[in-house]
Amino acid sequence: MKEICPICDKKSRAKLIKKKEAMNVRGERINVEYEVFKCYACGEEYIDTETEYEPFVYAYAIYRKKHNMLHPQEIKEIRRKYGLTQSELGGLLGWGGATLSRYENGALQDKAHDNQLKLLREPRNMLKMITENLDALREQRRNQLLTNIKKLAKDEYPIKRFLKEWGTEREISVYSGYKSFDLDKLINCILYFCKDGLLKTVINKYLFYADFQHFKEYQTSITGARYVHLTYGPVPMNYDIYLATLVNEREIDVNEVFYEGKDFVGEEYKAIEAPILTLFSDSELKILATVKEHFKGYSAKAISDFSHEEKGYQETTKGQPISYEYAETLRM
Numbered sequence: 595m596k597e598i599c600p601i602c603d604k605k606s607r608a609k610l611i612k613k614k615e616a617m618n619v620r621g622e623r624i625n626v627e628y629e630v631f632k633c634y635a636c637g638e639e640y641i642d643t644e645t646e647y648e649p650f651v652y653a654y655a656i657y658r659k660k661h662n663m664l665h666p667q668e669i670k671e672i673r674r675k676y677g678l679t680q681s682e683l684g685g686l687l688g689w690g691g692a693t694l695s696r697y698e699n700g701a702l703q704d705k706a707h708d709n710q711l712k713l714l715r716e717p718r719n720m721l722k723m724i725t726e727n728l729d730a731l732r733e734q735r736r737n738q739l740l741t742n743i744k745k746l747a748k749d750e751y752p753i754k755r756f757l758k759e760w761g762t763e764r765e766i767s768v769y770s771g772y773k774s775f776d777l778d779k780l781i782n783c784i785l786y787f788c789k790d791g792l793l794k795t796v797i798n799k800y801l802f803y804a805d806f807q808h809f810k811e812y813q814t815s816i817t818g819a820r821y822v823h824l825t826y827g828p829v830p831m832n833y834d835i836y837l838a839t840l841v842n843e844r845e846i847d848v849n850e851v852f853y854e855g856k857d858f859v860g861e862e863y864k865a866i867e868a869p870i871l872t873l874f875s876d877s878e879l880k881i882l883a884t885v886k887e888h889f890k891g892y893s894a895k896a897i898s899d900f901s902h903e904e905k906g907y908q909e910t911t912k913g914q915p916i917s918y919e920y921a922e923t924l925r926m
């Protein structure tokens with residue numbers, strides 16, 4: 595390949611070669627592999643300027659994996675799940691916002707800090723920390739956060755615990771939209787869509803379109819749910835268990851609705867609890883609103899017919915999983 599060499603300034607051929615480098619991370623030797631260009635004119639090696647080589651980014655990733663430590667993105671997700679800012683969570687932990695910001699941006703976290711953050715994945719631990727550090731947050735803000743976290747802490751309910759720990763949908767693949775299954779997000783998507791009451795078959799389509807549209811635009815699904823082809827359209831796997839759980843825990847109400855002259859009875863689901871919107875990223879919120887807006891005024895039959903035209907539905911048969919690769923052809 596012809597390149598301008600940043601060392602001799604000549605336009606010459608350059609060869610890409612693999613290099614190994616031993617890095618020292620906290621006293622441990624970590625081997626990192628990387629690629630450099632070797633210039634034929636001057637014989638010097640240089641690094642591609644577009645994909646800047648940061649050996650420590652690779653070395654830290656290997657180190658984190660080896661020691662089972664949180665990835666920067668996971669640290670960020672823990673904080674975002676509760677709707678906390680960096681300075682709020684840093685303040686609660688007593689580290690300050692700058693430390694947390696450095697961790698989220700790739701600095702290797704202290705092992706003790708890593709353990710503290712891992713504990714905070716459990717809502718009841720976050721609840722405890724906030725109620726034990728009354729000085730860290732203003733009262734109004736604290737109450738606002740506690741409302742949401744208490745709802746997340748309802749995971750102590752046996753059915754939700756069971757689903758989280760034993761749910762079979764944990765594998766990350768093109769069938770999960772390259773995301774691990776997130777029960778909290780799925781439940782709160784349902785609460786968001788059911789605010790004014792929605793038929794069961796319609797909820798499933800809304801979820802399908804939200805996850806697939808997000809995949810189409812951002813290359814990952816929202817909830818990590820897997821979808822299957824059923825007679826009435828695409829549905830999230832085990833959807834009946836999730837809906838039953840929500841009804842059982844009084845987060846959602848279900849009523850039979852009669853359609854006069856149509857000889858048809860449907861089950862309408864209506865949210866009792868408000869959704870926790872801080873769980874979602876900006877792009878996810880945008881897609882949820884788009885789906886709701888798009889299908890406003892559609893009857894259950896119309897949205898069902900619409901979903902039957904999707905390539906992902908047409909090219910699968912009853913009971914088969916639908917790959918997120920079909921999101922590319924989504925008609926929404």
Ligand SMILES: [Zn+2]
Pocket residue numbers: 599600601602603604633634635636637638
């Ligand atoms: Zn050169």
